[in-house]
Amino acid sequence: xxxxxxxxxxxxxxxxxxxxxxxxxxxxxxxxxxxxxxxxxxxxxxxxxxxxxxxxxxxxxxxxxxxxxxxxxx
Numbered sequence: 001x002x003x004x005x006x007x008x009x010x011x012x013x014x015x016x017x018x019x020x021x022x023x024x025x026x027x028x029x030x031x032x033x034x035x036x037x038x039x040x041x042x043x044x045x046x047x048x049x050x051x052x053x054x055x056x057x058x059x060x061x062x063x064x065x066x067x068x069x070x071x072x073x074x
Contacts, residue, residue, distance in 0.1 A: 010047055010054045015040050017058035 015037075016022035022041060031037050048054045056062045 008047070008052045010044060010052055012044065012054065012056050014058075015044065016056055019056045019059050019062060022054075022056065 012022065017028060020026075021028060022044070025038060025041055027034050027037050044054060055066055
């Protein structure tokens with residue numbers, strides 16, 4: 001029997017560019033629908049609260065901390 005280990009990670013991509021805007025539930029200037037954005041933020045927050053690591057790929061600090069070369073995110 002094979003056991004599979006699933007490792008989940010969220011890359012926010014263009015949903016939330018910066019951790020600060022996500023934490024404040026703030027839209028970016030070009031977001032076309034604040035309600036849809038809020039729903040997306042809440043979905044990410046549910047997964048984050050369940051322990052899934054979230055990386056804001058446009059946030060310089062998160063980008064610098066992202067695991068590289070086979071490292072794992074804890």
